[in-house]
Amino acid sequence: NAGVTQTPKFQVLKTGQSMTLQCAQDMNHEYMSWYRQDPGMGLRLIHYSVGAGITDQGEVPNGYNVSRSTTEDFPLRLLSAAPSQTSVYFCASSTSQGGETEAFFGQGTRLTVV
């Protein structure tokens, strides 16, 4: 049972380049989210999805696109990378079926934009 898998683990981009951060979960969770982590700012929500075909913006969506064509996958696209997008990115998935819920996190993608 792999849980939440993010790829790549590290990436360096030049300003203006585009790329896609991959996220996959094998727990059949309906909810998936992307966060970025910056020093002293905790985790900030970029985009989230409540199910296949449904996405919505979080706190800091500008410069990022998402899609959710399947339950398992939730890729995050940087259209034109900027130095301000240098951060650690975490994908999370969770379910809500009454009772307790837990968000499972991937190991993170450390992105540097130069």
Added chain:
Amino acid sequence: GEDVEQSLFLSVREGDSSVINCTYTDSSSTYLYWYKQEPGAGLQLLTYIFSNMDMKQDQRLTVLLNKKDKHLSLRIADTQTGDSAIYFCAERFSGNTGKLIFGQGTTLQVKP
């Protein structure tokens, strides 16, 4: 609006108790969580409390919730050097979205 606040740093001696505090603003949140992040790693769920509870104990961890003051705390008894990490408080956003709002994280430093 949704906001979760934590102090940024706490230093304790090994064997002492640690108390990490958190305040939140969304009074309709259903679950409140504590996550632990070790260096270079993802977030690991430590414990959670449902909003209709005042206290939850899990081995060395005690979570206290004061709904009136919107205050959450995590007490770690007999703190060990392996407890050194960043601790995040998070609230589950009201409404069925699975969205979590995180605090800034408290770095816990445990001195031998």
